[in-house]
Amino acid sequence: MFPGRLAELPPAMFAMLANLLDPVKPGATPIALSVGDPRGAVPDFVREAIAKTAHQFGEYPAINGTQEWRNAAGGWIKRRFKLPDTAFDAERNILPLNGTREGLFLAAFIVTPQTKAGQRPAILIPNPFYQCYAAAALAAGAEPIFVPARAETGFLPDFAALPKSVLERTVAAYVCSPGNPEGACAGENYWRSLFELADAHDFTVFADECYADIYFGEEPVSALPARFAISGNFERLLTFHSLSKRSCLPGLRSGIVAGDAKLIERFRAFRNYAGPQVPMPIMAASAAAWRDDSHVAVNRAMYAERMAMAERLLGNRAGFRKPDGGFFLWMDVGDGEETALKLWRQGGIRVLPGAYMGRETEAGKPQSNPGFRYIRVALVHELSTIEATLGRMGEILSEGRA
Ligand SMILES: Cc1ncc(COP(=O)(O)O)c(C=O)c1O
Structure with missing residues (x-):
């Protein structure tokens, strides 16, 4: 699809999903649990901040953001991750x-x-993963090294198990915590071992x-206090x-x-060449959102309610696991693609086969993809829709079982 360095990227995962499902008639009015689109109400303070500063769309913004933004975003980082005032400086660290x-x-x-250690640099990526990481590694000229994040390793990648020959040419490692798709959170020990590895190599x-x-x-324990x-x-x-x-502001x-x-x-220097600045009114709205924690507590409670509903409806099924964080179910269904097709054909329910977020660890062996057995289910709809859809999903998943 792409030329050059990006040639090895597969089609985007939602294009693969469309290929799988679109030729098949859905068994009911379609409902998408495939996309992680948060769909919340836009807080009034966001609308107000944009309305007040809309005239600033007429200016080029600074790459550093505004002082107001740095204070708000830096303030959230210090507050949320309990960093001492002296540890974190919004002028230098953000x-x-x-x-x-x-x-x-x-x-x-x-x-x-x-090159690193005389070889092509490597960038470590959990497998399965948010697809941007692989595009980034390839575009930058590094080899992406996909490191399985399976149940056996707590759904987090075990980078320390990689051969020394890979670690010595590693320039970066992506970690997602809470993880998309598995919802696993890295704990203090995980971060400590990872930083030891990063320091050593x-x-x-x-x-x-x-x-x-x-x-x-x-x-969840954040990397910032863990490193500090x-x-x-x-x-x-x-x-x-x-x-x-x-x-719940993906559109911002x-x-x-x-x-x-x-x-x-x-x-900052690189972004001055190639980075898009953030528009001033967006920065004003963003500052207002980082300053306020009360709407976040409401969002968290809303997701907790949805997760509790999922647990009630699907929790006694083999393959259900309550995640530590995020808003996805990562369900072991044996064959994710086959199950996605079944849910669509019988219930119009659109979920993502886990394999579409992963890579085979042995070429030509689909089952070696750590996502092969899984489906990813996004809990982004309102509670009544989730209740009806997951109820139906549970029935379909149970059909054909002893
Ligand atoms: C793991 C992960 N990282 C990054 C992003 C990008 O988020 P945004 O660019 O909206 O901040 C997403 C969005 O779905 C994600 O799931």
Whole structure:
């Protein structure tokens, strides 16, 4: 599909899903549980901030964002991750993004040299994964190394198990916590081991924490305090945060990259060449959203209610697992593609086969894809729709079973 470095990218996962399902007649009025589109009400303070500053669409914004934005976003980082005032400086440790996807993609360029240890640089990617990571690695000239995140490793990638020959040419590792698609959260020990590995082999950790505020038990441990506890700084770390999930504002396209001051400085320089600035009214709305935690608590409670409903309806099925965070079910159904087809044909229910987010670990063996056995189910609709759809889904999944 793409030329050059990107030639090895498969078609986008929703294009694969359309290929699978569109030729088949849905068994009922279609309902999409395939897309992670948060669909919340837009808070009034967001509308007001944009209306008040709309005249500033007439100006080029600064790549650093406004002082108001830095105070608000930096304030959230310190408050949310309990960092001492002296540890984190919004002037040096943070930049605004047009959503985290943009930052997750561009970050690969600032850490990838021509060669490392005399070889092609490698970027480590959990498998399955948010598809942007692979595009970023390839575009930056690195080899993506897909590292399985299966049940046996707590649905997180075990990077330390990689051969030394890979680790010595590694320039970065993406980690997603809470994870999309599995919803697993990295704990303190996971972060500590990862930073030890990153320090030993001199690579950067890209911590994608865009689901950090959607959790069902304890607050997930963030990479920022975990790194700070080890070294008293954020060396070899960039973290990515988003309003898309926290505030149900995916259309605002507003995110944060935060971490090591030297990396942020390099990122700023690179973004001055190639990064899209964030429009001033979006920055004003974003600042208002980062300042406020009450709407986030409401969103979190809403997702917890949906997850409790899912547990009630599907929890006694083999293959159901309650995630630690995020808003996806990652269900082991034996064959994700076959099940997605069945749910569509019999119930008009659109879910994503897990394999579409993963890669085969042995070429030509579909079952070696760590996502093969799974479907991903997004709980983004209102409760009554989720109740009706998951109820129906449970019935369809039970059909044909002893
Ligand atoms: C794991 C993960 N990272 C990043 C993103 C991008 O989020 P945004 O660009 O809206 O901040 C998403 C969106 O679905 C995601 O699931």
